[in-house]
Amino acid sequence: MTTVTDTHDDHHDHGPAAGLMRWVTTTNHKDIGTLYLVFSLIMFMIGGAMAMVIRLELFQPGLQFVDPSFFNQMTTVHALVMIFGAVMPAFVGLANWMLPIMVGGPDMALPRMNNWSFWILPFAFTMLLSTFFMDGGAPAGGWTIYPPLVLQGGNGFPYMIFAIHMMGVSSVMGAINVIVTILNMRAPGMTLMKMPLFVWTWFITAYLLIAVMPVLAGAVTMLLTDRFFDTTFFNAAGGGDPVLFQHIFWFFGHPEVYILILPAFGVVSEIIPTFARKPLFGYSSMVYATSSIAFLSFIVWAHHMFTVGMPLQGELFFMYATMLIAVPTGVKVFNWISTMWKGSMTFETPMLFAIGFVIMFTIGGFSGLMLAIAPADFQYHDTYFVVAHFHYVLVTGAVYSIMAAAYYWLPKWTGNMYNETHGQWHFWISTVSVNVLFFPQHFLGLAGMPRRIPDYAVQFAEFNMWSSIGGFVFGLSQVFFCYIVYKTIKGGEKATDQVWEGAKGLEWTLSSPPPYHSFTEAPEIK
Amino acid sequence: MSSDNAYYIPHDAKWPIVGSVGMSLFLGGFAGQLNGSSMATNIMIVGFLVLVYMMFGWFGEVIDESESGKYKKIEAVSFRMGMVWFIFSEVMFFAAFFGALFYIRIYSVPWLAGDGSGAATNEFLWGGFEAIWPTNGPGDVGGEYQKMGAWGLPAINTLLLLTSGVTCTWAHWGLVANKRKQLIIGLAATVLLGFIFVGLQVLEYSHGYNELNLTMGSGVYGSTFYMLTGFHGFHVTVGAIMLLVMLVRSIKGHFTPENHFAFEAAAWYWHFVDVVWLGLFIFVYWL
Numbered sequence: 153m154t155t156v157t158d159t160h161d162d163h164h165d166h167g168p169a170a171g172l173m174r175w176v177t178t179t180n181h182k183d184i185g186t187l188y189l190v191f192s193l194i195m196f197m198i199g200g201a202m203a204m205v206i207r208l209e210l211f212q213p214g215l216q217f218v219d220p221s222f223f224n225q226m227t228t229v230h231a232l233v234m235i236f237g238a239v240m241p242a243f244v245g246l247a248n249w250m251l252p253i254m255v256g257g258p259d260m261a262l263p264r265m266n267n268w269s270f271w272i273l274p275f276a277f278t279m280l281l282s283t284f285f286m287d288g289g290a291p292a293g294g295w296t297i298y299p300p301l302v303l304q305g306g307n308g309f310p311y312m313i314f315a316i317h318m319m320g321v322s323s324v325m326g327a328i329n330v331i332v333t334i335l336n337m338r339a340p341g342m343t344l345m346k347m348p349l350f351v352w353t354w355f356i357t358a359y360l361l362i363a364v365m366p367v368l369a370g371a372v373t374m375l376l377t378d379r380f381f382d383t384t385f386f387n388a389a390g391g392g393d394p395v396l397f398q399h400i401f402w403f404f405g406h407p408e409v410y411i412l413i414l415p416a417f418g419v420v421s422e423i424i425p426t427f428a429r430k431p432l433f434g435y436s437s438m439v440y441a442t443s444s445i446a447f448l449s450f451i452v453w454a455h456h457m458f459t460v461g462m463p464l465q466g467e468l469f470f471m472y473a474t475m476l477i478a479v480p481t482g483v484k485v486f487n488w489i490s491t492m493w494k495g496s497m498t499f500e501t502p503m504l505f506a507i508g509f510v511i512m513f514t515i516g517g518f519s520g521l522m523l524a525i526a527p528a529d530f531q532y533h534d535t536y537f538v539v540a541h542f543h544y545v546l547v548t549g550a551v552y553s554i555m556a557a558a559y560y561w562l563p564k565w566t567g568n569m570y571n572e573t574h575g576q577w578h579f580w581i582s583t584v585s586v587n588v589l590f591f592p593q594h595f596l597g598l599a600g601m602p603r604r605i606p607d608y609a610v611q612f613a614e615f616n617m618w619s620s621i622g623g624f625v626f627g628l629s630q631v632f633f634c635y636i637v638y639k640t641i642k643g644g645e646k647a648t649d650q651v652w653e654g655a656k657g658l659e660w661t662l663s664s665p666p667p668y669h670s671f672t673e674a675p676e677i678k
Numbered sequence: 679m680s681s682d683n684a685y686y687i688p689h690d691a692k693w694p695i696v697g698s699v700g701m702s703l704f705l706g707g708f709a710g711q712l713n714g715s716s717m718a719t720n721i722m723i724v725g726f727l728v729l730v731y732m733m734f735g736w737f738g739e740v741i742d743e744s745e746s747g748k749y750k751k752i753e754a755v756s757f758r759m760g761m762v763w764f765i766f767s768e769v770m771f772f773a774a775f776f777g778a779l780f781y782i783r784i785y786s787v788p789w790l791a792g793d794g795s796g797a798a799t800n801e802f803l804w805g806g807f808e809a810i811w812p813t814n815g816p817g818d819v820g821g822e823y824q825k826m827g828a829w830g831l832p833a834i835n836t837l838l839l840l841t842s843g844v845t846c847t848w849a850h851w852g853l854v855a856n857k858r859k860q861l862i863i864g865l866a867a868t869v870l871l872g873f874i875f876v877g878l879q880v881l882e883y884s885h886g887y888n889e890l891n892l893t894m895g896s897g898v899y900g901s902t903f904y905m906l907t908g909f910h911g912f913h914v915t916v917g918a919i920m921l922l923v924m925l926v927r928s929i930k931g932h933f934t935p936e937n938h939f940a941f942e943a944a945a946w947y948w949h950f951v952d953v954v955w956l957g958l959f960i961f962v963y964w965l
């Protein structure tokens with residue numbers, strides 16, 4: 153595996169095909185990575201627009217802008233779009249761009265399938281979003297699609313189910329490609345324990361994806377047959393149980409939240425050493441911590457179901473197992489802090505987002521621990537406290553790491569530096585506003601404000617107003633982010649190959665932007 | 679550049695987008711049909727045909743590449759790994775349905791009958807319901823039905839599938855030992871046994887629907903029975919078609935003792951559906 157051949161016999165054909173068809177038929181990992189990233193940014197803006205509708209309605213008590221059914225469609229589709237359309241494709245895009253380079257290979261292992269993994273997504277999301285225009289509107293039963301509520305939806309229901317099937321097919325193919333690339337495409341000398349952490353975390357993420365996306369497919373298939381083919385999996389009259397759906401869904405759902413955060417851990421573990429100018433503290437403990445998180449993530453799912461009436465032993469088991477995850481998670485946080493300890497740190501935008509990640513993800517981890525206490529969760533469950541928890545881990549966690557990665561690697565991808573002043577502004581506006589947006593939701597939840605409700609009692613008015621203001625500012629600052637990215641693609645100061653003074657790793661040995669085929673000669677691994 | 683030890687990277691992949699269009703038409707049409715639109719059935723059929731066209735095209739291209747010697751050991755390793763992980767994903771797909779079966783039999787049915795904390799549920803909602811398997815639930819959903827016995831057709835089917843696993847391996851031995859006749863006879867027998875299995879399964883379903891009043895709507899027993907055996911039967915059909923293609927390719931002389939990834943992939947898949955069947959026979963038919 154030292155060089156790359158083309159299907160064409162001529163030896164000079166190395167560049168991409170011309171015109172629009174380049175993007176439709178490409179098998180190049182960088183092209184496909186770009187497609188994923190652009191797609192994810194578009195979905196981020198669409199999902200963000202829905203969030204704006206939600207915050208607008210919640211600005212004041214009472215019903216003002218949208219009717220309750222539409223509000224519920226907003227919360228449901230916002231979550232589905234953000235999880236499956238924005239965060240997951242963004243990480244797959246990063247994986248496509250960086251994994252082959254980081255392991256010193258020429259491309260992804262299965263390039264044609266790689267193309268299909270991406271090109272299913274625009275179709276799946278068109279199908280999902282088209283449900284807004286159907287009889288009964290988009291699905292409105294929450295992204296957790298619990299029966300029997302979700303079965304009462306309108307004509308959009310089967311389209312949503314099939315859209316989820318398609319997203320699953322795409323994810324599984326993408327994950328297979330990642331695993332095979334990591335196992336089979338490494339340059340000679342790139343042993344497993346020399347791989348960058350981003351590669352390691354994606355390896356384990358891909359394993360989780362292959363293990364749980366089919367389970368989700370099974371769950372939604374049963375929903376479909378319960379509605380259209382007379383089965384009674386989730387209907388007590390026939391001997392089934394709606395709680396069964398929750399078990400299957402969360403057997404997928406909890407590993408899924410780690411699918412959303414493990415690549416983020418990888419990104420942060422790349423960025424912090426660069427700007428602390430020190431090697432990552434505790435590399436192997438990071439690998440083991442990631443693996444144990446992945447293992448534990450399979451045996452904690454019912455912490456989402458403490459209030460459904462599980463047997464006491466179940467409550468206890470899932471409570472303690474959930475708390476156990478705090479241990480490897482803590483290992484990671486301490487490793488990041490130790491990496492920064494006595495480093496000669498500088499605070500360019502990627503580093504700011506990475507540090508923001510460490511601090512605010514940890515806040516989300518702590519609220520998670522509070523939720524994990526089964527007796528306390530009877531108070532917190534289905535309130536805004538849960539909403540605050542998962543937005544700290546997902547927005548200031550997963551999304552912040554994606555922002556950090558974008559600033560960190562954009563100069564490498566485009567050959568241009570982004571505007572540092574703009575980046576700093578983007579970080580600070582986002583960070584202030586995101587806390588104004590989500591921190592008050594902790595108090596709302598503790599005071600008992602339920603989630604997924606378009607109206608609320610007047611005593612919640614003030615915190616909600618703050619939250620909405622924070623939301624609007626945060627939303628606007630992401631429009632600014634799009635502008636920064638656009639400007640960087642269009643031009644700007646030329647980036648060096650090394651880009652960052654403290655950067656180590658194979659990606660920085662290639663030119664900025666890198667050649668169309670990454671390593672046509674296997675690099676030497678020290 | 680020395681192309682002899684280079685990793686093969688195809689260009690200009692046009693089949694994936696065809697596949698996406700086909701998949702969207704098929705599923706979109708299916709959804710429309712479920713909503714009661716008769717036009718949608720046609721869209722679904724068109725989508726299916728596009729998918730079939732895509733598979734012929736895509737696999738055809740890969741076979742051409744393989745035959746013209748573009749793949750070396752390293753690509754073959756990628757393919758093998760890809761297939762193994764794909765089968766793992768299939769295992770997890772079936773795990774969801776087996777999980778549902780076990781949950782229903784171990785928890786939800788006994789709870790409805792008053793076990794655990796279900797005493798009040800039973801007393802006030804479903805008085806007199808007892809936990810016996812199989813059941814169509816306390817609501818007697820779907821009406822009177824009879825259980826599908828294990829020792830008639832299902833037992834024969836078990837024998838057929840197990841035998842086909844043996845003939846498949848025997849064919850593989852023939853391939854590795856470069857005994858073409860053994861390969862072709864073994865494969866032909868496997869394909870034949872596979873299709874007989876599917877035929878008997880169809881017979882069994884018609885027996886269930888027409889004589890036992892056992893339908894998908896017969897409560898959780900009918901639901902789990904048809905869901906599990908149905909998806910398995912679909913996988914057997916796919917596997918048998920894969921093996922049929924391998925048979926044609928063997929007759930054409932495509933495989934060598936060193937280079938026969940496609941054959942192995944199909945064989946692994948076949949063994950996988952075999953193992954799933956054993957689980958079905960034990961937990962769906964027998965116990």
Ligand code: HEM
Binds near residue numbers: 455474
């Ligand atoms: C420190 C580790 C964590 C613990 C102990 C934890 C614990 C919990 C618990 C107990 C709940 C259920 C709350 C309820 O519904 O009453 C919950 C909800 C949730 N968590 Fe976490 N969590 C952790 C980390 C994460 C991470 C890393 C993510 C994603 C990146 C995440 C995403 C979510 C989501 C999306 C929900 C809400 C699901 C829903 O009902 O819609 N959590 N968490």
Ligand SMILES: [Cu+2]
Binds near residue numbers: 405409452453455456
């Ligand atoms: Cu969880």
